[in-house]
Amino acid sequence: MAIFMRHDFPGNVRELENILEFAFILCPSGFIQLEHLPEQIQPQDIPTQGQPQLNTPMTLEEAKCHTVLAALSRNNGKRMATCRELNISKDTLRRMLARCSELGVK
The missing domain is CATH 1.10.10 (Arc Repressor Mutant, subunit A)
Structure with a gap:
């Protein structure tokens, strides 16, 4: 919810509707997570939940x-x-x- 509150939505309600539809299509469980949101609305400094940074070395x-x-x-x-x-x-x-x-x- 905080992510939605920080976004300025230049397209107003129609943009919000499109973002929610996009997220719902990507989410198999019906519960929208951070990784289901489009890139332009995701915070850049927070990795998606449960996933490591792509350039982090790991075994x-x-x-x-x-x-x-x-x-x-x-x-x-x-x-x-x-x-x-x-x-x-x-x-x-x-x-x-x-x-x-x-x-x-x-």
């Missing part, structure tokens, strides 16, 4: 963790839905989450 293990955690977030914490999305077993998901915790990836 393959850390990249896997970010992928698993992003999928878990998209599925609202539902582990079986996350398993189906990633095409992995629930035991694999459990092990990956434990490994992410060990690495300190959040």
Whole structure:
């Protein structure tokens, strides 16, 4: 909401409508997140939630963790839905989450 309040909307209500429609199309869960907003309205200094900066070096293990955690977030914490999305077993998901915790990836 704060992002919308800071944007000046030169197109007024019509621009706001278009931004919300755009975001809703991109969001699979019906709950609009920061990453669903168009680039021109996203704050430049804040990375999208759950995703590392693109030019931040990381190991393959850390990249896997970010992928698993992003999928878990998209599925609202539902582990079986996350398993189906990633095409992995629930035991694999459990092990990956434990490994992410060990690495300190959040």
